Amino acid sequence: MVSAADASALSKPPHGGPRHAVRRSRWRLPLALALALAPTLVLARLLLYLGLQLPAPVGDGVLFASVAQYHCGTGRFETPIFPLDPTGAYRYIWHGIGWPWLLSLLNPTCSIEGSFLSLSLVMAGTAALAWWALARTHGRLVCAAFALVVFALQAKLMFRPEVLAIALVVAAEALRARERLWSWAWLLSLLAWVQPTVFLIAAAHAALALDRAGWRTLWRDAIPGLGLALALHGAIAAAYPFPLADLLHGLSLQGQSFASRDDGSLFIYYLRSDFFPALGLAMLAAFALAAWRRPALLLLLPLIVYFGLRVPPAFYNLVPLFVALLMGLLDKSHTPVQAGVRRHALMVLTLTAALGALGLAQSVARDAVGVWRQHAPPETALASLQAAQARPQGVCGVPSWFTLLLPADAFEPNHQPVLRTCPAQGGVDLVAATAMANHARVTECQRHAVNALPPWLERTAGRLFRSSTGYVVELCPAG
Numbered sequence: 001m002v003s004a005a006d007a008s009a010l011s012k013p014p015h016g017g018p019r020h021a022v023r024r025s026r027w028r029l030p031l032a033l034a035l036a037l038a039p040t041l042v043l044a045r046l047l048l049y050l051g052l053q054l055p056a057p058v059g060d061g062v063l064f065a066s067v068a069q070y071h072c073g074t075g076r077f078e079t080p081i082f083p084l085d086p087t088g089a090y091r092y093i094w095h096g097i098g099w100p101w102l103l104s105l106l107n108p109t110c111s112i113e114g115s116f117l118s119l120s121l122v123m124a125g126t127a128a129l130a131w132w133a134l135a136r137t138h139g140r141l142v143c144a145a146f147a148l149v150v151f152a153l154q155a156k157l158m159f160r161p162e163v164l165a166i167a168l169v170v171a172a173e174a175l176r177a178r179e180r181l182w183s184w185a186w187l188l189s190l191l192a193w194v195q196p197t198v199f200l201i202a203a204a205h206a207a208l209a210l211d212r213a214g215w216r217t218l219w220r221d222a223i224p225g226l227g228l229a230l231a232l233h234g235a236i237a238a239a240y241p242f243p244l245a246d247l248l249h250g251l252s253l254q255g256q257s258f259a260s261r262d263d264g265s266l267f268i269y270y271l272r273s274d275f276f277p278a279l280g281l282a283m284l285a286a287f288a289l290a291a292w293r294r295p296a297l298l299l300l301l302p303l304i305v306y307f308g309l310r311v312p313p314a315f316y317n318l319v320p321l322f323v324a325l326l327m328g329l330l331d332k333s334h335t336p337v338q339a340g341v342r343r344h345a346l347m348v349l350t351l352t353a354a355l356g357a358l359g360l361a362q363s364v365a366r367d368a369v370g371v372w373r374q375h376a377p378p379e380t381a382l383a384s385l386q387a388a389q390a391r392p393q394g395v396c397g398v399p400s401w402f403t404l405l406l407p408a409d410a411f412e413p414n415h416q417p418v419l420r421t422c423p424a425q426g427g428v429d430l431v432a433a434t435a436m437a438n439h440a441r442v443t444e445c446q447r448h449a450v451n452a453l454p455p456w457l458e459r460t461a462g463r464l465f466r467s468s469t470g471y472v473v474e475l476c477p478a479g
Contacts, residue, residue: 061159152356
């Protein structure tokens with residue numbers, strides 16, 4: 001039998017006969033491919049972020065990117081496109097402030113280019129952190145595969161706060177493997193200020209995954225450990241810009257708003273899973289293997305179902321847990337009888353790295369097609385807005401990424417961005433060219449020429465890339 005089945009063993013000359021060599025070579029090739037593909041895909045993704053600010057931010061990620069943008073420029077945590085503040089203001093009281101604060105801090109110019117720079121710095125730093133977390137006990141192939149998985153997950157999430165949650169989980173689990181348990185606990189506790197739902201899941205996982213020796217270590221140092229934890233969170237609470245009661249109320253309103261939605265499905269979010277295909281299968285494999293090793297983890301199922309699988313499914317709530325499970329499976333501090341589990345963990349990691357590479361390739365290809373068809377910088381969208389405002393009719397709806405280009409008071413409080421200049425009737429919308437198929441009055445829109453693809457390739461691209469990229473907008477009747 002293979003004794004370790006990790007990359008450090010795979011990198012050594014085979015011994016023990018041809019069967020051992022075959023088992024090693026079975027995983028050497030796919031992991032070597034991950035190592036070869038990782039730099040190319042990561043570099044291409046970062047270049048598209050930094051050089052072209054692609055893809056144009058869409059979905060929930062724009063909410064958090066806009067909060068960061070406004071905080072960078074004004075010092076206020078606010079956004080007009082998720083109006084849950086019961087006072088009627090734009091206060092960002094419905095989520096943790098950690099992620100927008102970090103994006104704002106890292107944005108040197110308070111611009112959309114700076115937002116992508118901030119995101120790129122966090123993603124590159126997390127990939128390096130993921131490599132370091134495993135480098136002490138694993139070889140280069142495993143480190144590269146895990147770093148690729150982490151980067152691909154963050155690229156799929158883009159501007160969502162789980163990007164920072166992943167970084168905190170990777171750092172925390174690395175400290176846990178080095179037996180620095182209070183540092184591990186402190187880092188995990190910071191998730192409460194980043195993504196409260198992820199914090200609940202991570203805390204439950206930590207309590208179930210920690211062994212008796214770990215609990216004894218925590219109890220032994222409980223007085224200084226808890227004292228520092230209280231001081232840390234007390235300082236954060238004192239610096240929090242709004243009353244904590246408003247935050248709790250905002251989180252409750254956000255939960256109610258989320259529960260009322262019925263969009264999406266398990267197939268879309270966990271199997272099709274754009275930019276990380278079959279992510280749900282990889283998650284299932286990691287959880288099944290982790291629960292096989294430690295059955296107590298089955299107690300996480302109610303949280304997983306409630307926060308991740310119910311309608312509407314929220315895969316992003318489970319991504320940091322998935323990363324923690326992978327790191328736990330790759331942890332070599334367990335007894336030799338579990339070498340078989342580590343061998344299966346390597347299989348799960350290899351599968352996940354392959355899926356992550358496919359997802360990165362899909363997103364890079366989508367943006368490459370977008371560049372060829374309609375490359376235009378964000379300033380082009382602003383020019384289109386100014387040209388439309390020069391006409392008699394006012395502009396109403398705009399793509400959500402306009403919140404990264406205009407001040408917050410330019411918008412009405414609305415889940416779909418609507419400018420304050422919108423007239424009662426006769427207005428126009430600026431619709432992203434890549435979203436025209438979803439516009440109800442598309443036949444009345446003023447179309448702009450783009451590099452058309454052959455019909456069969458257009459259909460294929462529509463199936464492969466079901467999301468928008470680019471900053472070209474078109475003039476359409478409002479509504």
